[in-house]
Amino acid sequence: EGPGRYVLVKGSPEALKPLLAEGAAPPWFQEAHTDLAERGLRILALAFRRLPKELIDRDLTRESAERSLCFAGFIAFECLARADSALVVGALRESNHQVAMLTGDSPLTALHIARTCGITDGEKPGLLLRLPEEGGEAR
Structure with missing residues (x-):
């Protein structure tokens, strides 16, 4: 196909997956993401899209550029x-302080780190609280 222009995208797996072309996410996408996060790793998903010739010299919005991506x-x-x-x-816990963690990491990554640092008991299940999304309800 020769040289061309590409859109290259990186982001959290949760944010990037909806931007992929239909069927572009491999069947192991979620399982691999969960496995990596449970081990405490921070994960970025990568995707790309070759721009069609008719779009190369046009001003594209981010929304129109970041769609139908290939994983x-x-x-x-x-x-x-x-x-x-x-x-x-x-x-801190021995001195009667309560310890909490606020993070932008994946919930599974955060849980792993909390267990590693002694914020939570590794034997007990974790509790995930999510704020309501705009116009939505808490989950």
Whole structure:
């Protein structure tokens, strides 16, 4: 096909999946994402789209450019907690402080980190609270 222009997109798997072309997400997409997140990894999904010739010189909105994408893969990063995190969390809990974590990470990644740092008991199930989306209800 020769040289051309491409739209390259990265983002959370949850945000990127709806932008993929129909059938472009492999059958293992969700399982792989869940497996990586449960191991405490931060995950980016990658996708692309070759622009048709008739769209190359036109001004495109982000919405029109980032649609019907082809899935390219995941990148998973390990960001270890500080070595003294569990010690600090333990000291706070012993001094009768309640410890909480607010994060933009995937809920499964956050749960893994909370267990690693001693914020939650690794033997007990986690609780996920979600704020209502605009116009929606809490889940």
